[in-house]
Amino acid sequence: MADYEIPLRRLGLGHPNILLKPKQIEVLDEIRKGTLETIAILPTGYGKSLIYQLAPLILDGTVIVFSPLSVIQEEQVKQLKNSEALKCCILNTRGRLLTAGNEENIQDLKCDIDTSDISNCNLIFAHPEAFFCTSEGNDLLDSSRGKSFRKAFQHLKELPGFFPGVPRLGLSATVTKQEEKAVTSSLGMKNPKVIKESPDRENIFLEIKLKEASLDIYESYENIYRPLCDSLFENRETFPVTLLFMPLQYIGNAAAYCKHIFKKPTLETSVYGVLCSGQDDSVKNYIIKELACVNPRIKLVFCTSVVGMGFNSQSIMRVIHARPPRSLSDYVQEIGRAGRSGIAANAVLYYSNRDIAANVVDIKPDIIGFCREKGCIREYLLQQYGFEKTDVKGHICCNNCKPICSCIECEMLRIEL
Numbered sequence: 518m519a520d521y522e523i524p525l526r527r528l529g530l531g532h533p534n535i536l537l538k539p540k541q542i543e544v545l546d547e548i549r550k551g552t553l554e555t556i557a558i559l560p561t562g563y564g565k566s567l568i569y570q571l572a573p574l575i576l577d578g579t580v581i582v583f584s585p586l587s588v589i590q591e592e593q594v595k596q597l598k599n600s601e602a603l604k605c606c607i608l609n610t611r612g613r614l615l616t617a618g619n620e621e622n623i624q625d626l627k628c629d630i631d632t633s634d635i636s637n638c639n640l641i642f643a644h645p646e647a648f649f650c651t652s653e654g655n656d657l658l659d660s661s662r663g664k665s666f667r668k669a670f671q672h673l674k675e676l677p678g679f680f681p682g683v684p685r686l687g688l689s690a691t692v693t694k695q696e697e698k699a700v701t702s703s704l705g706m707k708n709p710k711v712i713k714e715s716p717d718r719e720n721i722f723l724e725i726k727l728k729e730a731s732l733d734i735y736e737s738y739e740n741i742y743r744p745l746c747d748s749l750f751e752n753r754e755t756f757p758v759t760l761l762f763m764p765l766q767y768i769g770n771a772a773a774y775c776k777h778i779f780k781k782p783t784l785e786t787s788v789y790g791v792l793c794s795g796q797d798d799s800v801k802n803y804i805i806k807e808l809a810c811v812n813p814r815i816k817l818v819f820c821t822s823v824v825g826m827g828f829n830s831q832s833i834m835r836v837i838h839a840r841p842p843r844s845l846s847d848y849v850q851e852i853g854r855a856g857r858s859g860i861a862a863n864a865v866l867y868y869s870n871r872d873i874a875a876n877v878v879d880i881k882p883d884i885i886g887f888c889r890e891k892g893c894i895r896e897y898l899l900q901q902y903g904f905e906k907t908d909v910k911g912h913i914c915c916n917n918c919k920p921i922c923s924c925i926e927c928e929m930l931r932i933e934l
Contacts, residue, residue, distance in 0.1 A: 521542070524575055529599065547712070549575050549576075553682070555687070556710070558689050560716040561854070568688065570597065580640050582643070585670075587607075587644075603639060603640050606635065606641055645673060674705025685706070691846035694903045697711070715904040717895070718855075719907065719909050719913075720860065721852060721863065722914070723864050724863065738770070749775075758817075758832045760836045760837070760854055762842070765794070765821050768793060771819050772791050784800065790817075792818055813832050833856070835855060835865070837864075839867055841888055845887055873885045894915045
């Protein structure tokens with residue numbers, strides 16, 4: 518095992534006592550050895566970004582990072598703008614370079630810059646559309662329609678033809694056993710070194726709820742968001758910071774209800790917010806910056822699946838899904854926003870039989886089985902990734918295990934009752 522203390526110090530992120538996790542070290546060892554094909558499946562919050570931040574310093578070369586969302590790229594460039602060892606930029610789909618100036622916002626540089634400006638960068642962030650010509654427009658870059666339509670990602674398998682003998686690393690937080698083979702194939706890898714860590718977040722209590730019966734689909738969503746909004750109105754100080762994932766067409770209704778009961782608050786006074794695709798960047802950045810605070814003023818955020826990727830906040834204590842996502846991988850990715858500080862958190866998933874019908878577009882069997890699981894839902898989730906459940910006490914595991922928990926605390930509570 519190599520010593521990475523010097524690269525960490527050179528990175529200069531202001532964390533002198535940072536300790537690399539075992540799987541981070543394992544991946545970095547493969548990078549140092551020059552392994553041509555590596556896939557690392559590490560859970561949300563494990564520190565995947567630190568791996569590719571250190572890679573240029575270990576290889577003494579340039580690393581290109583393909584990521585699906587602009588917000589991820591911009592957050593990384595802002596974070597690294599004061600690093601003396603790393604020179605970072607974003608290559609956007611218009612062929613321009615973006616970099617962080619002295620201010621926090623991203624500044625767009627001229628497109629006729631000297632090529633040396635990019636050759637001096639050792640960490641380049643890019644959408645695959647920036648490298649491969651496709652018919653897709655820029656409006657797709659922040660879309661929440663799902664992963665399948667980003668056709669440019671299919672061209673990543675062609676990279677060895679342009680960069681022969683160059684190591685490639687695939688990083689993901691959520692790849693099930695069934696998806697692993699497909700991911701390997703889509704990246705054009707033959708026999709990669711696969712490094713995995715359990716996606717289990719033991720501090721997140723998992724809960725699945727059947728929606729109240731309703732013939733009106735709008736009412737079924739209203740039954741979820743209205744009690745939350747009312748609770749926020751009555752308990753602003755104690756309300757846990759919550760992400761409520763909803764389809765975009767119902768978010769407007771939820772935000773309108775909040776606007777009504779809170780008497781038209783301004784952005785600077787509001788305790789609720791919206792994060793979705795196509796949103797004004799200044800509003801989106803304001804909300805994300807507010808949520809980064811230890812005790813944010815904004816307590817309830819209505820959001821789409823776009824927030825499940827590249828969004829980091831230590832304050833989020835609860836994630837609620839008003840409808841199941843299309844796959845278990847998406848679900849694990851999105852609930853990973855909660856409990857990032859290690860404190861106890863909750864993940865609540867609402868579903869109806871209509872939501873998980875076999876004819877729902879792009880829905881995967883794993884999320885259908887998850888919703889219908891009558892046993893331990895944590896155990897079911899982990900089995901899809903090839904891991905076993907650890908010895909988690911039932912009352913902090915899931916809503917199926919809580920009623921039958923036989924730990925000392927629960928037995929004593931039953932005696933007292």
